[in-house]
Amino acid sequence: MTHDSKMTHDRVIGGLIVIFGLATGLMTIGWPAGYNSDSVILTTYFFPRMIAIGMVLCGAWIALRPEKRAMDLPFSSILKLAALAVFLLAVVHIARRDFFIAGLVFGTVSLWISRVGAIRSILYAFLISAVVFCVFRYAFSLQIPNEFVRLALNI
Amino acid sequence: MHFSVSKSIARIIAAAGIAGMAIMASGASAQDYPDHEVTMLVGFNAGGATDVIARALADQMEKALGQPVVVVNKSGAGGLLALNEVARAKPDGYTLMLSTATPLTASRSEPEAPTVDDVEVIGIVNLDGSAVLVKADSEFKTLDAFFEAAKDKPNSVVMAHAGVGGSYYLNALVWEATTGAKFKYVPYGGGSEIYPALAGGHVESASAVLSPAKQLIGSGQIRALGVSSAERNPSFPDVPTFKESGIDLVWGAPKFVIAPKDTPEDVIAVLSDALDQAMNSEEMNEFWAKTGYEKFYLKRDEATQYLQNAQKSINEAFANADGK
Amino acid sequence: MNSLDLYMLGWSNIFSFWPLLLLFVGVIVGVIFGALPGLGATAGVAIVVPLTYGMDLNASLSLLLGIFCGAIFGGSISATLINIPGVPAAMMTVLEAYPLARAGKAGLVLAVSTISSFLGGIFSAIMLAFFAPLLASWALRFGPQEYFMVALLGISVIVLISGDSMPRALFAGFLGLLLATVGEEALRGFPRYAFGVTDLRVGLHFIPVSLGLYGMAQVFNYLIDEARSGQEPEIIRSLGKITLPFRRVLSLLWVVPRNAVIGTIVGALPGTGATIGAILSYGVEKRISRTPEAFGKGHLEAIVATETSNNATIGGAMIPLLALGIPGDATTAIILGAFILHGVAPGPTLFLQQPDLVSSIFVIILLANVIFLIVGLAGARIFPKLLSIPKNILMTIVALLCMVGAFSVHNNAFDIGTMVVFGVVGYLMRKAHIPIAPLLLTLILGPLLESNIQRAAIIDPTFIGFLTSPISLSILIAIIAMFAVPPIIQRYKSANALPVGEDKETTS
Numbered sequence: 007m008t009h010d011s012k013m014t015h016d017r018v019i020g021g022l023i024v025i026f027g028l029a030t031g032l033m034t035i036g037w038p039a040g041y042n043s044d045s046v047i048l049t050t051y052f053f054p055r056m057i058a059i060g061m062v063l064c065g066a067w068i069a070l071r072p073e074k075r076a077m078d079l080p081f082s083s084i085l086k087l088a089a090l091a092v093f094l095l096a097v098v099h100i101a102r103r104d105f106f107i108a109g110l111v112f113g114t115v116s117l118w119i120s121r122v123g124a125i126r127s128i129l130y131a132f133l134i135s136a137v138v139f140c141v142f143r144y145a146f147s148l149q150i151p152n153e154f155v156r157l158a159l160n161i
Numbered sequence: 162m163h164f165s166v167s168k169s170i171a172r173i174i175a176a177a178g179i180a181g182m183a184i185m186a187s188g189a190s191a192q193d194y195p196d197h198e199v200t201m202l203v204g205f206n207a208g209g210a211t212d213v214i215a216r217a218l219a220d221q222m223e224k225a226l227g228q229p230v231v232v233v234n235k236s237g238a239g240g241l242l243a244l245n246e247v248a249r250a251k252p253d254g255y256t257l258m259l260s261t262a263t264p265l266t267a268s269r270s271e272p273e274a275p276t277v278d279d280v281e282v283i284g285i286v287n288l289d290g291s292a293v294l295v296k297a298d299s300e301f302k303t304l305d306a307f308f309e310a311a312k313d314k315p316n317s318v319v320m321a322h323a324g325v326g327g328s329y330y331l332n333a334l335v336w337e338a339t340t341g342a343k344f345k346y347v348p349y350g351g352g353s354e355i356y357p358a359l360a361g362g363h364v365e366s367a368s369a370v371l372s373p374a375k376q377l378i379g380s381g382q383i384r385a386l387g388v389s390s391a392e393r394n395p396s397f398p399d400v401p402t403f404k405e406s407g408i409d410l411v412w413g414a415p416k417f418v419i420a421p422k423d424t425p426e427d428v429i430a431v432l433s434d435a436l437d438q439a440m441n442s443e444e445m446n447e448f449w450a451k452t453g454y455e456k457f458y459l460k461r462d463e464a465t466q467y468l469q470n471a472q473k474s475i476n477e478a479f480a481n482a483d484g485k
Numbered sequence: 486m487n488s489l490d491l492y493m494l495g496w497s498n499i500f501s502f503w504p505l506l507l508l509f510v511g512v513i514v515g516v517i518f519g520a521l522p523g524l525g526a527t528a529g530v531a532i533v534v535p536l537t538y539g540m541d542l543n544a545s546l547s548l549l550l551g552i553f554c555g556a557i558f559g560g561s562i563s564a565t566l567i568n569i570p571g572v573p574a575a576m577m578t579v580l581e582a583y584p585l586a587r588a589g590k591a592g593l594v595l596a597v598s599t600i601s602s603f604l605g606g607i608f609s610a611i612m613l614a615f616f617a618p619l620l621a622s623w624a625l626r627f628g629p630q631e632y633f634m635v636a637l638l639g640i641s642v643i644v645l646i647s648g649d650s651m652p653r654a655l656f657a658g659f660l661g662l663l664l665a666t667v668g669e670e671a672l673r674g675f676p677r678y679a680f681g682v683t684d685l686r687v688g689l690h691f692i693p694v695s696l697g698l699y700g701m702a703q704v705f706n707y708l709i710d711e712a713r714s715g716q717e718p719e720i721i722r723s724l725g726k727i728t729l730p731f732r733r734v735l736s737l738l739w740v741v742p743r744n745a746v747i748g749t750i751v752g753a754l755p756g757t758g759a760t761i762g763a764i765l766s767y768g769v770e771k772r773i774s775r776t777p778e779a780f781g782k783g784h785l786e787a788i789v790a791t792e793t794s795n796n797a798t799i800g801g802a803m804i805p806l807l808a809l810g811i812p813g814d815a816t817t818a819i820i821l822g823a824f825i826l827h828g829v830a831p832g833p834t835l836f837l838q839q840p841d842l843v844s845s846i847f848v849i850i851l852l853a854n855v856i857f858l859i860v861g862l863a864g865a866r867i868f869p870k871l872l873s874i875p876k877n878i879l880m881t882i883v884a885l886l887c888m889v890g891a892f893s894v895h896n897n898a899f900d901i902g903t904m905v906v907f908g909v910v911g912y913l914m915r916k917a918h919i920p921i922a923p924l925l926l927t928l929i930l931g932p933l934l935e936s937n938i939q940r941a942a943i944i945d946p947t948f949i950g951f952l953t954s955p956i957s958l959s960i961l962i963a964i965i966a967m968f969a970v971p972p973i974i975q976r977y978k979s980a981n982a983l984p985v986g987e988d989k990e991t992t993s
Contacts, residue, residue: 034677037677038675048939078916095905101892102898108888109888142889148532206531207534207819209822216535361626363628363944376833377810377833380833
């Protein structure tokens with residue numbers, strides 16, 4: 007990595023922050039100042055806009071005074087991150103109905119990615135999910151959803 | 162021949178279908194209900210009034226139903242998250258909620274929110290009169306003087322409440338609609354934040370309830386000018402009612418048990434019975450006495466009627482608040 | 486009744502079978518709940534409350550307070566071992582404990598944590614027993630201006646945890662403030678940044694966000710970067726003896742008193758709790774320290790400060806509860822519920838009419854602290870061994886625990902989704918070298934800041950109150966001092982050419 011590209015990273019990050027700050031600030035346009043008989047100084051958008059300005063300034067600071075800092079984020083990592091995020095959100099969707107199955111799915115995939123053999127992944131995931139589920143549901147009486155398993159076991 | 166075979170096949174299928182439906186229908190019948198635990202949702206966190214009442218109720222209903230009744234706290238949006246969940250739940254009698262005023266008020270800010278007509282009301286269990294509390298050194302000594310001042314000088318008397326979706330705020334709006342007063346509102350994050358603010362003299366007045374402030378009222382750090390229930394609260398014999406002070410208002414925020422709409426009649430009958438047994442039990446009566454929360458029991462149709470009337474008053478109060 | 490008789494009465498109330506057993510069970514459960522990411526004192530107490538319905542008051546209090554004390558301490562265990570604050574109050578501990586654990590000092594950190602928590606807890610229990618009514622009425626003098634100042638003081642601590650890059654830390658701080666605005670605005674209920682999603686109207690809760698930023702981010706880091714690369718996984722080990730030279734112990738003990746005081750005071754303010762106590766203590770400690778550059782890389786003094794303080798908030802939080810009947814935070818609100826259920830209404834007359842109850846509570850807290858002291862010291866060696874599970878399996882377990890933890894906040898799977906989103910955010914932040922702690926700091930303090938300035942503005946639009954109130958003024962001076970004084974001392978020091986010492990822990 008050359009000296010220049012290290013500084014570019016900071017410029018990119020700074021730029022992104024500026025854009026983010028502007029976006030959050032712009033989103034507050036159209037918000038009501040207050041409702042009817044308010045005579046208040048602090049509108050609903052006072053703080054958010056202050057924050058947006060602050061972020062823009064921080065972003066500008068970072069972009070205009072870049073420091074030599076490498077950002078270790080290859081494109082492949084970004085793709086993996088996106089894939090994992092989507093996968094996890096799907097897992098959460100399953101978890102809404104049945105936590106155990108969600109845990110099983112997640113555990114299997116996660117273990118398999120971590121170089122645990124396919125069969126062992128399913129087995130460990132099953133065990134871990136079952137233990138976590140039982141402990142939290144029955145020992146701690148946390149109402150974790152369990153629709154599918156119940157249907158399957160006909161409880 | 163062909164014809165009659167298919168006819169008999171058709172008959173067999175029809176018979177099977179009818180038998181199947183009969184089996185399914187009986188599956189939902191009251192004889193089997195309940196056969197596993199029942200969930201009672203509460204829209205607020207553990208420790209608060211709604212939670213405490215729900216748990217005591219659940220304890221007693223368990224005895225009547227023969228199955229565990231589990232209280233699940235699902236706080237958020239002033240009880241709206243829990244309300245949404247119960248309104249959308251399967252109408253099989255396994256999901257209930259001890260609701261507060263949320264279905265009566267939520268549609269003001271959330272047009273899609275469930276109202277009282279979107280759920281089945283099993284019964285009202287509690288009604289705490291709204292109370293006007295003032296700081297110890299406040300210039301206001303009587304309820305009518307208080308409202309007079311707030312009416313003469315709109316937006317000058319500071320009133321604390323527990324948040325714009327909540328019942329304390331709602332109560333204050335009802336007072337405004339009734340008396341023509343206009344307050345300067347200061348929101349706090351919950352009942353327990355209001356009392357220190359009052360006791361410390363940081364706000365002039367507050368809309369809240371009497372029970373949690375018992376000690377502070379007793380020691381004089383907070384004064385109660387009046388309460389809007391029909392009669393004086395036995396734990397607070399010195400606090401006059403609104404009526405006694407010349408203000409024609411009997412009002413309170415109810416807590417009531419609801420189930421999803423379209424829950425079968427026989428399931429509701431079982432639940433009604435269980436609620437009845439619970440509310441008439443000795444343990445519940447002890448509970449009301451010990452905690453100071455007020456028992457107020459109305460069953461199904463009476464309860465629904467009461468809530469619909471309350472809804473009218475609430476709509477008036479909102480119109481009054483929005484109109485100005 | 487003189488004090489000694491009262492004390493003995495408290496002992497006899499508690500020193501019987503059920504209360505003691507429940508106290509012990511409570512502390513163990515509390516430590517477990519505190520260590521598990523996402524669960525904590527509030528969840529533990531909430532789950533246990535139904536069980537206390539049949540018990541008498543002393544027994545219920547033993548159980549509930551045992552959990553409370555155990556949980557705040559327990560949070561430091563996961564903070565040390567897996568870099569996740571098990572309890573929000575451990576968020577500052579994470580900054581120092583994990584680096585030390587990676588350097589092989591996990592056992593030492595746990596031991597130090599245990600003892601600090603113990604001392605903090607005992608101190609606040611004593612304050613509770615002897616000074617509660619006084620402290621409580623003083624705490625009542627905190628109105629919106631004063632709370633705003635406290636929040637401002639807490640936020641100014643960001644400047645101290647900025648690491649290498651101030652703009653990045655400030656950005657994280659602003660981001661936290663932004664996240665704090667998500668949800669219904671306090672004054673009017675207007676939903677901000679909610680995009681029509683009902684679950685967002687409630688706002689973003691601290692726990693799913695912190696579990697995401699610390700917990701899931703690490704899981705992502707592992708799965709994306711480490712899992713297939715064949716790197717040797719780092720193992721947290723506890724090397725060598727858990728001992729320190731005597732002088733060092735003394736210098737660490739010296740840190741305790743001021744932070745115990747800070748913790749007790751912060752606990753006594755309704756509306757602030759263990760987390761804010763830890764933040765302020767960290768800030769004060771770093772400002773006073775002669776070796777501020779050692780903070781953030783593993784500095785025992787910091788751990789002593791934060792752990793003493795957050796346990797001291799427990800006794801502190803019981804002060805307004807008992808003296809005024811006002812709960813200071815979510816956990817004490819539940820405990821208040823337990824009181825009410827037993828027909829006891831805490832408040833000003835409680836100290837006069839039922840001093841034995843106060844005495845019992847004092848004894849309970851005392852014993853609870855002793856129990857976790859033993860558990861903690863014994864565990865200091867054992868707990869790190871739990872991590873000798875292969876990292877791939879450990880990460881999956883941690884991820885699942887985080888998911889349950891996130892769910893437990895509102896019994897809502899939406900919070901798990903929030904956590905996942907912040908896992909992504911946390912991963913990216915780490916890559917961009919943006920520190921996470923400032924975000925969490927402002928997320929906690931942001932609401933306090935905005936709601937109080939709003940209230941102050943409504944009650945007194947001229948804002949004079951900020952300067953006329955003695956408390957508010959003193960905090961303002963403290964904030965200025967935090968910023969202005971050290972550079973002055975620096976200049977004085979460099980003028981006299983005094984060398985600045987290095988902390989030995991991180992280099993050995």
